[in-house]
Amino acid sequence: MVLATLVALIVCNAQVEEQTVEEAKRLASEGKLNEAVALLYEAVKRQEHIWNAHLLKLEALKLYHNAGKIEERINTMRTALSQRPYDAELLWALAQAYWLSGDMWNMLCYLTRAVGVAPTVGAYYAWLGKAYMELGMQYHADAVFELALRYDPTLAPVVNQLRRPPVVVKRPEIQPPIQPQEPQKPPEQLPQKPEEQPKPPAQPQQPQQPPQPQRIYRADIAPNGSIARFSVKGQLCFINFGFRVAPPGWGWPPMFRQVDLPAENVKREEQGGQVTFTGQAKSPEGSIQWTQVITQTDDGVTVSYELIPLDDIKMESVLIEAWIPNPVVADGQWFTVAGGQRQPKPFPEKPPQGPSPVFFTSNTLEPVGWVTKAGVGVLFEIEKLPNAFWWLQDDRSYGLNFFELQIHSGVRGVWRKGQTVEFAITLKPLITTTQQQ
Secondary structure, X not given: OOHHHHHOOOOOOOOOOHHHHHHXXXXXXXXXXXXXXXXXXXXXXXXXXXXXXXXHHHHHHHHHHHOOOHHHHHHHHHHHHHHOOOOHHHHHHHHXXXXXXXXXXXHHHHHHHXXXXXXXXXXXXXXXXXXXXXXXXXXXXXXXXXXXXXXXXXXXXXXXXXXOOOOOOOOOOOOOOOOOOOXXXXXXXXXXXXXXXXXOOOOOOOOOOOOOOOOOEEEEEOOOOOEEEEEEOOEEEEEEEEEEEEOHHHOOOOOXXXXXXXXXXXXXXXXXXXXXXXXEEEEOOEEEEEEEEEEEEOOEEEEEEEEEXXXXXXXXXXXXXXXXXXXXXXXXXXXXXXXXXXXXXXXXOOOOOOOOOEEEEEOOOOOEEEEOOOOEEXXXXXXXXOOOEEEEEEHHHHOOOEEXXXXXXXXXXXXXXXXXXXXXXXXXXXXXXXXXX
């Protein structure tokens, strides 16, 4: 999107300095990229509204892209993020850099994280809505646009512009040229009509197959095998499903996290309705190799993992994570299943006051799930393994606007070389009786 179009989206009375942008482009064209970027960031400081500052920062990223240095810039920002994992502006910038490089999955991932880190900043929701609109995900876009306006009503001109469907220009119908008429010829005697031959008997028509019902759920699988989003009847249920290895003391960032693995290090194969992902991941603490198999049916998604360390690795836990955006389950319920019956419970209104964010733990691996206010949800059925357990935690304790389901393998302390960790989980979509009606 060019600057002239973005200027039409400006809120407040702050003015994006087009002359500054043009001067920065001139400097960059002369090979003075650092000076050009510095000029734009000086202009950023003069903006009164975050949206206008973002437009200028985006212009700076475009200069890196045009100079063929966007990948270098991404690597620099990722290194900075390892030191400042809760820097919302850095997460936003990474998202935009990935957008410029054509990586829509990572763009969504980092925009979602920016929203989680700064859940009351409307501009991040507006950018996320813009991303959803570009991907054709109208329902998700509308949901986050409402949150953008709730937290920052001055974004109304931006949101109204972003919500507009693309203008379709209808081309005028082109009439074929008039063909000149040939001079009329005297009428000729029509040939005698031959006797009609008997028609062959009509072939019986094959009965039409009834239309196959569409699945009520959608699992958006990222190139690295993680499930980016899981929705039922078009409504989001969770994001960021994948394996994670937590360092000692539950530090951040994780040693390994599937959501963040580069797709180029992952091999994908599909056969017989199954998709298999294999890969290796490295960190300063050691290396692991892993295999994941995903099978989708009308009833749901089955995901199995096999993770093997190639070194002795000191860690806190090997786990599967699924992030539940707080706005998705507002006024909804989570539940366990005992004796075939759901045991519903409300999500906490406020974060836990103690040192731990965990508000429920299960050592028996009974099924767990949640249902939104709209009446749709998801059920996790977990294959029972020795020492494994799951818990629900409230990440608002960390300033993130999410709840989180973590399924732990039970391996603690040191993950020994060659010690295989396995998971098998089935994700089933749910629709309550009220929603069906």
